[in-house]
Amino acid sequence: MKKLFAGLVLAAxxxxxxxxxxxxxxxxxxEANYSIDVTLDDKQHLLTGTEEIQYTNNSPDKLxxxxxxxxxxxxxxxxxxxAKQQLRNGSRKFQFASASQRxxxxxxxxxxxxxxxxxxxxxxxPDMARLILPQPLAPGAKATISTxxxxxxxxxxxxxxxxxxxxxxxxxxxxPAVYDAKGWHQMPYLDxxxxxxxxxxxxxxxxxxxxxxxxxxxxxxxxxxxQRLDQLAAATALKKTAADFGTDLSFPxxxxxxxxxxxQQDRVHDFAWFADKRFNVLxxxxxxxxxxxxxxxxxxxxxxxxxxxKGLQDxxxxxxxxxxxxxxxxxxxxxxxxxALSAGSGMEYPMVTVTMPSAIIxxxxxxxxxxxxxxxxxxFAWLDxxxxxxxxxxxxxxTDSLAGDFSGILKSKAVAGLVGIDGLNASxxxxxxxxxxxxxxxxxxxxxxxSAAYGKLxxxxxxxxxxxxxxxxxxxxxxxxxxxxxxxTYYERWQFRHPYPEDMQAVFEESTGQKLDWFFKDMLxxxxxxxxxxxxxxxxxxxxxxxIRNDSPGLFAVPVSTVDAQGKILETxxxxxxxxxxxxxxxxxxxxxxxxxxxxxxxxxxxxxLNRRDDRMKVDGVLRGFEKLQIKxxxxxxxxxxxxxxxxxxxxxxxxxxxxxxxxxxxxxxxTKNLNYLVMPMYSFNxxxxxxxxxxxxxxxxxxxxxxxxxxLTVQRFERYRKVEPSxxxxxxxxAFDRPQHAIKLANTAIKDQDLKATSSIQSLEYTVKAGNxxxxxxxxxxxxxxxxxxxxxTGSRNAVLLRASADYQRYYKAKKRVSVRxxxxxxxxxxxxxxMMGLSGSPDYRRQTAFLDRQQISNAFTAQVRQxxxxxxxxKGFMPLQNGPVGVFSRRWLTTLNLxxxxxxxxxxxxxxxxxxxxxxxxxxxxxxxxxxFYDAGLVVPVVRDVxxxxxxxxxxxxxxxxxxxxxxxxxxxxxxxxxNQFNPFRLLNEQxxx
Numbered sequence: 001m002k003k004l005f006a007g008l009v010l011a012a013x014x015x016x017x018x019x020x021x022x023x024x025x026x027x028x029x030x031e032a033n034y035s036i037d038v039t040l041d042d043k044q045h046l047l048t049g050t051e052e053i054q055y056t057n058n059s060p061d062k063l064x065x066x067x068x069x070x071x072x073x074x075x076x077x078x079x080x081x082x083a084k085q086q087l088r089n090g091s092r093k094f095q096f097a098s099a100s101q102r103x104x105x106x107x108x109x110x111x112x113x114x115x116x117x118x119x120x121x122x123x124x125x126p127d128m129a130r131l132i133l134p135q136p137l138a139p140g141a142k143a144t145i146s147t148x149x150x151x152x153x154x155x156x157x158x159x160x161x162x163x164x165x166x167x168x169x170x171x172x173x174x175x176p177a178v179y180d181a182k183g184w185h186q187m188p189y190l191d192x193x194x195x196x197x198x199x200x201x202x203x204x205x206x207x208x209x210x211x212x213x214x215x216x217x218x219x220x221x222x223x224x225x226x227q228r229l230d231q232l233a234a235a236t237a238l239k240k241t242a243a244d245f246g247t248d249l250s251f252p253x254x255x256x257x258x259x260x261x262x263x264q265q266d267r268v269h270d271f272a273w274f275a276d277k278r279f280n281v282l283x284x285x286x287x288x289x290x291x292x293x294x295x296x297x298x299x300x301x302x303x304x305x306x307x308x309x310k311g312l313q314d315x316x317x318x319x320x321x322x323x324x325x326x327x328x329x330x331x332x333x334x335x336x337x338x339x340a341l342s343a344g345s346g347m348e349y350p351m352v353t354v355t356m357p358s359a360i361i362x363x364x365x366x367x368x369x370x371x372x373x374x375x376x377x378x379x380f381a382w383l384d385x386x387x388x389x390x391x392x393x394x395x396x397x398x399t400d401s402l403a404g405d406f407s408g409i410l411k412s413k414a415v416a417g418l419v420g421i422d423g424l425n426a427s428x429x430x431x432x433x434x435x436x437x438x439x440x441x442x443x444x445x446x447x448x449x450x451s452a453a454y455g456k457l458x459x460x461x462x463x464x465x466x467x468x469x470x471x472x473x474x475x476x477x478x479x480x481x482x483x484x485x486x487x488x489t490y491y492e493r494w495q496f497r498h499p500y501p502e503d504m505q506a507v508f509e510e511s512t513g514q515k516l517d518w519f520f521k522d523m524l525x526x527x528x529x530x531x532x533x534x535x536x537x538x539x540x541x542x543x544x545x546x547x548i549r550n551d552s553p554g555l556f557a558v559p560v561s562t563v564d565a566q567g568k569i570l571e572t573x574x575x576x577x578x579x580x581x582x583x584x585x586x587x588x589x590x591x592x593x594x595x596x597x598x599x600x601x602x603x604x605x606x607x608x609x610l611n612r613r614d615d616r617m618k619v620d621g622v623l624r625g626f627e628k629l630q631i632k633x634x635x636x637x638x639x640x641x642x643x644x645x646x647x648x649x650x651x652x653x654x655x656x657x658x659x660x661x662x663x664x665x666x667x668x669x670x671x672t673k674n675l676n677y678l679v680m681p682m683y684s685f686n687x688x689x690x691x692x693x694x695x696x697x698x699x700x701x702x703x704x705x706x707x708x709x710x711x712x713l714t715v716q717r718f719e720r721y722r723k724v725e726p727s728x729x730x731x732x733x734x735x736a737f738d739r740p741q742h743a744i745k746l747a748n749t750a751i752k753d754q755d756l757k758a759t760s761s762i763q764s765l766e767y768t769v770k771a772g773n774x775x776x777x778x779x780x781x782x783x784x785x786x787x788x789x790x791x792x793x794x795t796g797s798r799n800a801v802l803l804r805a806s807a808d809y810q811r812y813y814k815a816k817k818r819v820s821v822r823x824x825x826x827x828x829x830x831x832x833x834x835x836x837m838m839g840l841s842g843s844p845d846y847r848r849q850t851a852f853l854d855r856q857q858i859s860n861a862f863t864a865q866v867r868q869x870x871x872x873x874x875x876x877k878g879f880m881p882l883q884n885g886p887v888g889v890f891s892r893r894w895l896t897t898l899n900l901x902x903x904x905x906x907x908x909x910x911x912x913x914x915x916x917x918x919x920x921x922x923x924x925x926x927x928x929x930x931x932x933x934x935f936y937d938a939g940l941v942v943p944v945v946r947d948v949x950x951x952x953x954x955x956x957x958x959x960x961x962x963x964x965x966x967x968x969x970x971x972x973x974x975x976x977x978x979x980x981x982n983q984f985n986p987f988r989l990l991n992e993q994x995x996x
Contacts, residue, residue, distance in 0.1 A: 028058045028059055028060070030058055031054075031199065032053050032200040034200060034203065036049060036051045046150060046151065048148075049148070049151075050146070052146040054200075057142070059179060062136045063133065064137075065120075065130040065133055066133065066179075068131050068177065069127065069187070070126070071160070072160065073126040073127040074158075075104065081189070082189050087774045087775045089456040089774075090456060092812055103151070103160065110131055110146070110147045117132060119132075120132055122188075147174060166251075168272075170349060173271070177196075178197060178376070192456065193452045195270065195377060196375075196377060196498075197269040199497075201264070201266035205260050205261070205262045210259045211252060212277050213279040249301055250278075268331075270350055274352070278301045279300060281298075282297070282300075294332060295332065296333070308357050311357045318364035318365050321394070322364075322395070326487055336352075336353050347363070348367070350367065361396060366384065368388070369387050372491070374498050380500065386446060419635070428605035428639070433466075435671045436994055439672040440672050440991065440995075455737035456996045457993065474519055478512055490511075505520040529701070534560075534617040535549040539619055543592065545591075546560070546617070548588075550579070550585045557574055557576060559603070559604065561599070561603040564596070598618050601616075612640045616640050636670075637671065645667070646665070646666055647663050649664075652682050653853070654718065654855065655856065656718075657718060658686030660682040661682065663680070664679070674698065674699055675698055676696070677696045696713050697713075698710070698711040713725070719855050720755050727745055728746050740770065745764070745766040748763050749764065749847045757792035759790050766783045776811040780807045780808075782804070784801075787799065787834070800828055803826065803829055804838070805826070807823050817904075822897075823899075828893060828894070831892050836892065838874065838891045838895045839872075840897070841880050852868055853868055854868065866879050867976055868978065869978050871978050873895065876916060878914075878952065878976065880937075892920070893918070894919060897914060897915065898914070900912060901941060909943075913938040917934055935958040938954070951975060
């Protein structure tokens with residue numbers, strides 16, 4: 001037994017002081033001071049302006065050029081990085097935008113200190129260019145850079161744009177990229193992955209029609225406009241109900257006269273403004289601990305007006321608590337604006353944010369993390385989004401805000417009890433999104449990948465939610481006061497500068513006196529799965545001694561608590577950082593015995609564990625209130641104090657079993673466990689038999705190239721057949737977001753048909769690959785089957801070896817219209833007249849993978865393969881009968897087909913055409929045989945539910961004697977349908993959504 005551990009304290013390690021770090025690498029940053037005049041043309045949606053920048057080279061380097069960002073050009077065409085990212089993230093809106101909806105910046109004519117200067121555009125990115133300086137800019141020297149510019153404002157595809165005459169003017173003017181000790185940080189505009197700019201001062205003059213109301217960065221310098229805003233605020237304050245605001249969202253006619261608004265501000269790195277003629281205005285303010293007053297504003301339309309009235313308090317709460325927990329707000333005002341944003345729920349800029357009411361606290365909080373602590377969001381988004389989300393969650397907990405988190409569910413005892421989250425804190429639920437992706441091998445490190453490398457969903461789940469949860473964990477380990485002191489030091493030291501992760505770590509280590517590599521490097525920069533458990537316990541009359549074991553791949557500090565019989569926490573202690581070395585992976589903690597019913601690892605749900613079921617060890621006896629097995633509908637989350645079984649009602653029907661009623665019982669699909677199960681009994685009222693499906697999967701997340709390995713067993717019974725299929729599936733590669741996805745599956749399928757008294761055994765090896773984006777997708781599937789069957793009345797068995805392969809390609813030619821091509825080829829490597837076949841009009845479905853309504857061919861309306869197809873094998877939409885018999889064209893040798901389908905431009909209908917070839921001799925009615933090699937069909941597709949339920953109406957093809965239907969009855973008899981019920985499988989849908 002390993003030696004019991006008592007009273008360990010981390011040894012103090014030598015640290016470099018901040019002064020020593022500065023001496024080793026002096027910090028510097030460039031400065032850019034702007035003077036901008038701009039005019040809005042709200043008829044042509046144009047900005048026309050001039051810009052002058054005083055650029056100071058504080059670097060030790062002589063500069064021969066300066067990278068400039070010309071980000072309106074991101075909206076220029078479909079070749080930009082922004083356009084490509086839109087497709088990768090599932091949106092075709094920009095791809096098919098008209099020329100009038102695009103944006104750009106032009107009429108640039110740069111001068112440096114009065115001399116003409118050349119722009120050298122980046123060959124791959126029209127929104128980046130190097131400004132070649134006429135003379136090198138020496139260290140410490142300044143240059144005056146000027147240019148006119150014209151901006152075509154795009155429609156609202158992202159953060160910069162307009163919806164009619166509502167304007168969100170962001171990332172709109174030419175501005176230099178950041179140059180620091182790590183080099184130039186030129187970057188194309190991206191929707192996912194934000195910005196990095198130099199600090200300086202702004203003096204901006206905006207000319208626009210006089211009846212616009214504007215929210216902007218900086219301090220308004222126009223007394224008459226200040227008075228106008230105050231009058232609007234007073235008028236809005238009188239409105240108390242939704243009826244007072246009304247529902248009118250129409251745009252007033254623009255005033256013929258114009259006004260020029262002037263805004264000034266220093267110590268900011270960006271300038272944004274938002275203009276609308278419909279804005280209501282509310283004004284308030286807070287007094288900071290220093291006694292300094294800050295004015296708060298909200299500008300909003302009549303949509304969701306009452307939420308915006310409440311939102312004014314959210315602005316005040318953010319100003320108050322961020323100032324208290326991070327550092328005082330340095331500016332004189334903060335504004336939240338209602339805008340037509342197409343990039344998430346909100347977007348922040350210094351002193352002003354465009355947002356939804358539910359995201360006001362988060363967006364105003366970005367004044368600290370992005371605005372004042374201006375980290376490189378493109379490379380280290382967590383320093384902005386994640387740290388801000390952590391503080392935001394604290395503000396919401398402090399203010400009892402229901403916006404944007406799980407508080408509303410937790411507050412409703414009825415709802416919380418129904419879904420099994422009663423008694424949990426918000427931290428337990430905030431971890432759920434991260435746990436959902438991590439349990440499927442989809443986790444990504446918090447720090448390391450650039451913003452664009454995250455999956456669309458992961459950008460929120462990892463960068464925002466996981467970071468916030470891990471920082472809450474760190475605050476628990478350090479103690480909240482110690483954590484806040486370190487955060488204050490970080491803010492004071494790095495405000496109005498560009499901190500990197502190592503800078504934050506250095507401040508926290510210096511402030512706390514602890515070495516924190518295990519958190520900032522191991523925990524934030526890897527995807528290791530953390531777990532700890534109570535390994536041993538020793539109980540006396542006065543004390544409970546426990547050994548806590550670290551089962552994680554790296555260092556881990558663990559909170560451990562004693563709880564009473566009702567699960568109430570009595571005492572909590574933190575282990576020191578536990579190593580995984582043989583002699584150090586367990587530590588001892590001593591607790592008071594009085595009232596303790598159990599010892600629980602992480603009773604308050606602070607740690608990033610995926611497995612909670614081994615977190616508790618009983619002190620003695622059977623615990624009251626523990627290990628309740630609760631049955632909850634739909635889904636639940638794993639918790640240490642109870643076991644939960646989820647259920648959902650299910651209905652089914654087919655021509656053999658008729659109507660079936662049942663229920664599915666399973667462990668929650670939200671977070672995939674090592675062992676997952678589903679039992680779905682369904683009673684057939686016709687057969688008076690119990691049917692259904694049962695599956696058990698063992699889920700392994702390897703450290704190698706595969707993302708996930710699933711070993712499963714499926715048992716299935718319907719239509720008086722029984723199927724048993726063990727399988728193993730490999731999903732790879734590790735990344736699921738930016739490269740083709742591969743799956744390899746081995747399965748052994750055994751089927752017994754009670755009515756036919758037949759058995760079959762199929763050994764399968766499958767390979768599937770899928771790739772693409774919102775514009776086009778492609779995939780391939782190869783399957784090798786060893787087939788064996790036996791019938792009770794016959795001696796011996798039938799054997800065959802079948803190789804099938806298909807490839808498909810799909811492309812959209814309009815935002816919601818697509819064409820698709822499929823190529824199939826199959827060949828029997830061995831058959832020997834076994835009876836196995838490939839179907840030209842669909843597969844025989846030997847493995848029972850399709851839910852046919854009439855597999856036994858009882859009904860004329862739903863007959864499997866005749867009326868209902870599975871779109872497999874030859875995938876002909878029309879049924880190709882042999883001399884009008886019940887058996888379709890098949891092959892025991894080889895078969896190849898080309899399947900085409902295209903959506904029609906102006907209706908929901910599609911057209912299809914199929915061309916196939918095989919080499920078979922078919923029996924004719926006169927006893928002779930005929931070889932037919934080429935088949936075709938064509939017709940219409942009626943999508944009832946796209947890709948799920950579709951009807952095929954053949955209007956031409958080989959199934960008709962003269963190539964066309966001879967009568968209405970002839971045409972009606974050829975109507976077929978496909979029903980892909982697996983598209984509704986909630987487990988599959990959840991997996992697919994999480995892998996975006």
